[in-house]
Amino acid sequence: xxxxKKKGSKGLPxxxxxxxxxxxxxxLFFFMVITTIRETTLFIRVRVPQATEVQKLEKKSxxxxxxxxxxxxxxxxxxxxIQLNDQFATVExxxxxxxxxREARDEADRKLLTTSMKIDKETRMGIVxxxxxxxxxxxxxxxxxxxxxxxxxxx
Amino acid sequence: xxxxxxELNTGSMADISFLLLTFFLLTSSINTDMGxxxxxxxxxxxxxxxxxxxxxxxxxxLINQNNKLLVENAPxxxxxxxxxxxxxxxxxxxxxxxxxMEMKDIPYIGRILxxxxxxxxxxxxxxxxxxxxxxxxxxxxKAINEIRDDLSMEKFGVRFSQLTDENYIEAVKTAIPxxxxxxxxxxxxxQ
Numbered sequence: 001x002x003x004x005k006k007k008g009s010k011g012l013p014x015x016x017x018x019x020x021x022x023x024x025x026x027x028l029f030f031f032m033v034i035t036t037i038r039e040t041t042l043f044i045r046v047r048v049p050q051a052t053e054v055q056k057l058e059k060k061s062x063x064x065x066x067x068x069x070x071x072x073x074x075x076x077x078x079x080x081x082i083q084l085n086d087q088f089a090t091v092e093x094x095x096x097x098x099x100x101x102r103e104a105r106d107e108a109d110r111k112l113l114t115t116s117m118k119i120d121k122e123t124r125m126g127i128v129x130x131x132x133x134x135x136x137x138x139x140x141x142x143x144x145x146x147x148x149x150x151x152x153x154x155x
Numbered sequence: 156x157x158x159x160x161x162e163l164n165t166g167s168m169a170d171i172s173f174l175l176l177t178f179f180l181l182t183s184s185i186n187t188d189m190g191x192x193x194x195x196x197x198x199x200x201x202x203x204x205x206x207x208x209x210x211x212x213x214x215x216x217l218i219n220q221n222n223k224l225l226v227e228n229a230p231x232x233x234x235x236x237x238x239x240x241x242x243x244x245x246x247x248x249x250x251x252x253x254x255x256m257e258m259k260d261i262p263y264i265g266r267i268l269x270x271x272x273x274x275x276x277x278x279x280x281x282x283x284x285x286x287x288x289x290x291x292x293x294x295x296x297k298a299i300n301e302i303r304d305d306l307s308m309e310k311f312g313v314r315f316s317q318l319t320d321e322n323y324i325e326a327v328k329t330a331i332p333x334x335x336x337x338x339x340x341x342x343x344x345x346q
Contacts, residue, residue, distance in 0.1 A: 017165065017166050017169060018165045018168075020168075020169040021165060021168035021169040021171075021172050024169055024172035024173055024176055025172050027176055028172055028175050028176045028179060031176065031179050031180060031183065032179055032183075035179070035183035035184060036183060036184060048190075049285065049286045049289040049290070051190075051191055051289055051290070051292075051293040052293060052297065053191060053293050053296040053297050053300055054189040054190055054191060055189065055190065055191070055192055056187060056188070056189055057187075057188040057189065057190060060188070063188070114192075116188060116190060117190075119285050120285070121284070121285055121286035121289070122284065122285070122286070123284070123285040124281060124282055124283065124284060124285070125279050125280065125281055125282070125283040125284070125285060125288055126281030126282065128285055128288070129279075129281060132195060135195060136195050136196065136197065136198050137198055139197070140195075141194050141195045141196075141197065142192070142194060142195075143192070143193050143194075143195055144188075144190040144191065144192045144193070145190050145191045145193065145289055145292065146188060146189070146190040147189060147190050147191055147289055147293070148189065149189055
């Protein structure tokens with residue numbers, strides 16, 4: 001019967017790839033929503049310490065970051081350095097940095113500005129204390145010691 | 156009958172979206188920022204004398220440059236710190252060496268016995284490692300959080316972290332504030 005007559009080619013039918021792009025786009029949007037774009041390139045190595053009583057930082061837009069750690073490249077020395085935005089900085093630069101961060105925000109939001117300190121766990125407290133003193137002087141009292149959630153006590 | 160328009164070749168569309176996907180995967184980071192939140196004290200006014208606090212109301216924690224702890228003038232260990240801090244902050248037996256207790260009226264909670272002005276004084280050396288410092292802060296926070304949990308369990312039946320009513324959270328926070336005072340750091344061990 002003519003209805004059951006096979007066609008000439010016996011190869012597999014091609015898979016329809018039209019919906020493939022839709023699936024990938026869905027992935028794309030998923031990742032775009034759950035991730036945040038890295039804003040700064042770190043020149044220093046920051047491995048934050050672990051702690052158990054950590055809280056989530058709320059309102060990402062109201063957080064300014066201070067990084068402290070040992071430079072990744074040996075030519076910048078082996079002692080702990082401060083990084084603000086995309087460059088190395090000294091303790092004296094912190095006040096100006098905070099002022100800039102404040103000016104970039106709305107008048108109403110300025111009080112809510114939090115300073116998140118991402119500090120390598122090998123860092124000595126001396127430099128951290130200096131930074132904290134500067135923050136006190138400029139009036140940035142809300143701080144956050146960045147830490148990863150995990151078991152802190154290894155002993 | 157209108158002529159059928161030729162179909163677009165959508166095969167490369169997937170490639171393009173894959174490229175976009177990899178681009179976003181590389182330039183973004185998933186990690187959410189977590190950390191221990193603290194409030195720094197305002198700068199000291201040199202003309203104002205610091206208030207006198209009775210010795211029994213202060214819980215001193217010192218960390219030296221070798222990351223060793225001295226708690227209440229006795230060597231201690233990080234594993235014991237939480238228990239010591241908890242004992243100090245709750246003063247269960249109304250010990251005269253532990254902080255003075257006082258009946259306080261807290262909205263939503265009522266009258267309860269709380270430390271009058273117990274303060275944890277934390278002092279570190281410039282040579283202390285940051286890891287140790289965060290661990291000490293973590294243990295102290297844990298002690299406070301556990302006391303808050305106990306109070307919340309007793310009064311509201313749920314743990315502090317599971318409280319949803321803003322008023323209740325505020326009430327527990329007022330009853331048990333985070334009173335960690337940091338002294339100016341000392342420089343004994345050098346940088």
